[in-house]
Amino acid sequence: MRLALDAMGGDHAPGPIVAGAVKAVQCDPELRVVLVGDQSQVEPLLAGMPDVRDRLEIFHSSQVITMEETPVVALRKKPDNSISRCWQLLAEGKVEAIVSAGNTGAMVAGGLRLRLFLKNVRRPGIAAIMPTLKGPCVLLDVGANISPKPEHLYQYGVMGSIFAKHILQKPQPTIGLMNVGAEEAKGHDLAKETHTLFKASSLGDQFIGNVEGRDINKGVCDVIVTDGYTGNIVLKVCEGVFDFVMKMAGKELLGALQNEKHLGQQALQNLVKRYDYHEHGGAPLLGIDGICIICHGSSGERAIENALGIAAKYARASLNDRIVEELESSPHLSDSDE
Amino acid sequence: MRLALDAMGGDHAPGPIVAGAVKAVQCDPELRVVLVGDQSQVEPLLAGMPDVRDRLEIFHSSQVITMEETPVVALRKKPDNSISRCWQLLAEGKVEAIVSAGNTGAMVAGGLRLRLFLKNVRRPGIAAIMPTLKGPCVLLDVGANISPKPEHLYQYGVMGSIFAKHILQKPQPTIGLMNVGAEEAKGHDLAKETHTLFKASSLGDQFIGNVEGRDINKGVCDVIVTDGYTGNIVLKVCEGVFDFVMKMAGKELLGALQNEKHLGQQALQNLVKRYDYHEHGGAPLLGIDGICIICHGSSGERAIENALGIAAKYARASLNDRIVEELESSPHLSDSDE
Numbered sequence: 310m311r312l313a314l315d316a317m318g319g320d321h322a323p324g325p326i327v328a329g330a331v332k333a334v335q336c337d338p339e340l341r342v343v344l345v346g347d348q349s350q351v352e353p354l355l356a357g358m359p360d361v362r363d364r365l366e367i368f369h370s371s372q373v374i375t376m377e378e379t380p381v382v383a384l385r386k387k388p389d390n391s392i393s394r395c396w397q398l399l400a401e402g403k404v405e406a407i408v409s410a411g412n413t414g415a416m417v418a419g420g421l422r423l424r425l426f427l428k429n430v431r432r433p434g435i436a437a438i439m440p441t442l443k444g445p446c447v448l449l450d451v452g453a454n455i456s457p458k459p460e461h462l463y464q465y466g467v468m469g470s471i472f473a474k475h476i477l478q479k480p481q482p483t484i485g486l487m488n489v490g491a492e493e494a495k496g497h498d499l500a501k502e503t504h505t506l507f508k509a510s511s512l513g514d515q516f517i518g519n520v521e522g523r524d525i526n527k528g529v530c531d532v533i534v535t536d537g538y539t540g541n542i543v544l545k546v547c548e549g550v551f552d553f554v555m556k557m558a559g560k561e562l563l564g565a566l567q568n569e570k571h572l573g574q575q576a577l578q579n580l581v582k583r584y585d586y587h588e589h590g591g592a593p594l595l596g597i598d599g600i601c602i603i604c605h606g607s608s609g610e611r612a613i614e615n616a617l618g619i620a621a622k623y624a625r626a627s628l629n630d631r632i633v634e635e636l637e638s639s640p641h642l643s644d645s646d647e
Numbered sequence: 648m649r650l651a652l653d654a655m656g657g658d659h660a661p662g663p664i665v666a667g668a669v670k671a672v673q674c675d676p677e678l679r680v681v682l683v684g685d686q687s688q689v690e691p692l693l694a695g696m697p698d699v700r701d702r703l704e705i706f707h708s709s710q711v712i713t714m715e716e717t718p719v720v721a722l723r724k725k726p727d728n729s730i731s732r733c734w735q736l737l738a739e740g741k742v743e744a745i746v747s748a749g750n751t752g753a754m755v756a757g758g759l760r761l762r763l764f765l766k767n768v769r770r771p772g773i774a775a776i777m778p779t780l781k782g783p784c785v786l787l788d789v790g791a792n793i794s795p796k797p798e799h800l801y802q803y804g805v806m807g808s809i810f811a812k813h814i815l816q817k818p819q820p821t822i823g824l825m826n827v828g829a830e831e832a833k834g835h836d837l838a839k840e841t842h843t844l845f846k847a848s849s850l851g852d853q854f855i856g857n858v859e860g861r862d863i864n865k866g867v868c869d870v871i872v873t874d875g876y877t878g879n880i881v882l883k884v885c886e887g888v889f890d891f892v893m894k895m896a897g898k899e900l901l902g903a904l905q906n907e908k909h910l911g912q913q914a915l916q917n918l919v920k921r922y923d924y925h926e927h928g929g930a931p932l933l934g935i936d937g938i939c940i941i942c943h944g945s946s947g948e949r950a951i952e953n954a955l956g957i958a959a960k961y962a963r964a965s966l967n968d969r970i971v972e973e974l975e976s977s978p979h980l981s982d983s984d985e
Contacts, residue, residue: 377830379830441891442891456835492717496876497794521880522879522882522885522886523890524887526887538877545859545861546860546861546885549861553779553780557921558914558918565911567907568906568907580892
C-alpha cells in the first residue's frame with residue numbers, strides 16, 4: 310500500500326506532517342508513504358530513524374501553495390507545487406491515495422483539473438464525519454461543489470451511503486437532506502428538486518426526507534446531503550460552537566469546582582480529544598478515481614497519522630468499486646449534465 | 648405600550664404563554680398585553696390575578712395554526728387563526744408589537760401577505776442574537792427569505808447594523824458576510840455579488856468582508872448577513888451542537904468528578920441558562936412596520952416574558968424610524984427589484 314502525503318501542506322508543515330507519516334508507517338507494516346515536498350526540508354526530518362526509513366520516500370517538489378492563495382491561480386502559477394505533484398502520482402497510478410492538510414480549494418481544484426473522476430460521477434464531494442449521539446454520520450458535500458445541481462446531491466447520497474455502509478458499518482444507511490424544515494415543500498429550488506429526485510429514486514427507501522440543523526448531532530440519519538456552500542458553513546459552525554462551549558464550560562467549571570478543578574479540566578480535555586475537529590483524520594473527497602483525503606489546516610502529527618490510516622483503510626475497502634457499481638445501476642443521470 | 652401575544656402559539660400553549668404575559672405585565676407597569684386566542688382556554692388561566700388583570704385583554708380567535716401545517720395553506724384555510732389576528736391588530740395600529748411562539752413560517756407569511764413593510768424595505772428578515780466570546784452579535788436572515796437577492800442581503804446589513812447600534816449598544820457596528828472562506832472571490836454568485844455590493848456601498852467602512860462558520864462565536868463582527876436558508880440552518884446547528892456538547896460534557900463530568908458532581912452539574916446548568924437558545928426571548932422580524940417577535944416553538948413562561956420585554960424595548964428605541972431614515976439615504980436600491 311503506497312500513499313502520497315503532501316509534506317508541505319498545513320499550518321505546521323513540514324515538521325508534524327512528516328512526524329505523522331513516521332508514526333503511520335511504524336503502525337502499519339504494509340504502508341509506504343511518499344513525502345511530496347522540498348527535499349532539503351523533508352530529508353533532515355527523517356534523520357536517525359532507520360527502522361522505517363525504507364518505507365518513507367521523498368518526491369521532491371520545489372513549490373508550495375499557501376493557505377491564502379487563490380487555488381486556481383496558484384495551481385497555474387506554481388506548476389511544481391506539492392499538491393499537483395500528489396495528484397500526478399495518483400493519476401499515474403504510482404500511489405493508491407493522497408493526503409494533504411494544505412489549501413483545501415487547491416486540493417479540490419487539482420482533482421477537478423485532472424478530471425480524475427470515477428465513472429459516471431459528475432462532481433466529487435468532500436465527506437465529513439460528524440459525531441452524533443448515536444455514533445458517527447457522514448455530511449457531504451462540505452466544500453468541493455459550491456453550486457451543485459440536484460443530480461450532484463443525489464450522487465452524494467449514493468456515495469455517502471456506500472461510505473456509511475462500508476466504513477461506518479451501517480448495514481442499511483439512512484439518508485437525509487439538509488433543509489430548513491421537515492415538510493417536503495420547504496427550502497429553495499435546489500432543496501425541493503433534490504427531495505423529489507431522492508423520493509423517486511432507488512434510494513427512496515433509505516431517504517428519510519429533510520433534516521434540520523439541530524438534527525445533525527442527534528443522529529437522525531447516517532448520511533446528510535447538502536451543497537458545498539451550506540455544508541462547509543455547517544462544518545465550521547460545528548467547530549466554532551464546540552470551541553465556544555468548551556471555553557465557556559471550562560471557565561464556568563473552574564469557578565464552580567473547589568477541590569476537583571483538575572478532574573473537571575481533565576474531563577473536558579477528554580471530550581476535546583474525542584470530538585475536536587482539529588484532531589480528526591481528515592475528510593475523503595468522494596468520487597475521485599483513487600483515494601484523496603483532505604485534512605484540517607491545523608492538523609498535527611496525530612491528525613496526519615490518523616488520515617494516513619484512514620486512507621489505507623478506504624483503499625482496502627474497495628469503496629470506489631462499489632460506488633461505480635451503484636452509479637452504473639442508477640437511472641437518475643441525465644446525459645445533459647455538466 | 649400595548650402588545651399582542653399569540654396565546655395559542657408554541658408547543659406548550661396556552662398555559663406557559665399566558666403565564667409569561669402575566670409576568671411581563673407584572674414587571675412593566677406601562678405594559679398592556681392583548682392575548683389573542685381561544686377565550687374559553689385563555690380566560691380560566693387569568694382567574695385569581697386581580698393585580699394585573701386590567702392590563703391583560705383577550706382578543707378571541709377561534710382557530711390555531713399548528714406547527715406542522717404548511718403556512719400559506721393554513722393561513723388561507725383558517726381565516727380566524729391567532730397569528731392572522733395578531734397581524735390584523737398590528738396593521739390596524741391597535742398594538743405596537745406582536746409576539747408569537749407559533750408556526751414561524753405562518754408568522755412570516757402573515758406579514759408578507761399584508762405587505763406591512765417599512766418604506767423601501769424589499770423583504771423583512773429574521774434577526775437572531777448569537778452569543779460570542781465578545782458579547783452578542785446579530786445573524787440575519789435566519790429563515791424569512793429563503794432565496795434572497797444581493798440587494799435583500801444588503802438591506803439586512805443596514806437593518807442589522809441599526810439593531811446592533813441601538814439594541815446591542817455597538818457604537819459603530821461591523822458587518823460580515825457569511826461565506827465559505829475569507830477571500831473575496833469565495834462562494835456562490837449570491838455571496839460574490841453581495842460582497843461587491845457591500846464594498847461599494849455607504850456601509851463599506853463597516854463591512855469586514857466574509858466570515859466563516861467558525862468565526863460566529865468568536866465575535867469577529869457585530870452583524871452577520873446571510874440568506875434565510877443558510878441562516879436558519881446555522882442557527883439550528885448552533886442549537887444542536889450546544890445541546891450535544893452539554894449532554895456529552897454532563898456525562899463526562901459525572902464520570903470524572905467524585906465529591907463535587909453537584910457543583911459540576913450546577914455549573915453546566917448555569918451555562919445552559921445563559922446560552923440555551925430555548926430560553927432566549929425570540930428574534931425580531933426586521934423590516935416590518937411595527938415590531939414582530941418570533942419565539943422558539945419550545946418557549947416557556949420565561950422565554951415569553953423575555954420576548955414581551957424585548958418587544959417593548961424595541962418599540963421604545965424607535966428602531967423602525969432609524970431604519971427608514973437609513974434606507975432613504977441608501978443609493979443601492981434598484982426599482983426593478985421584486
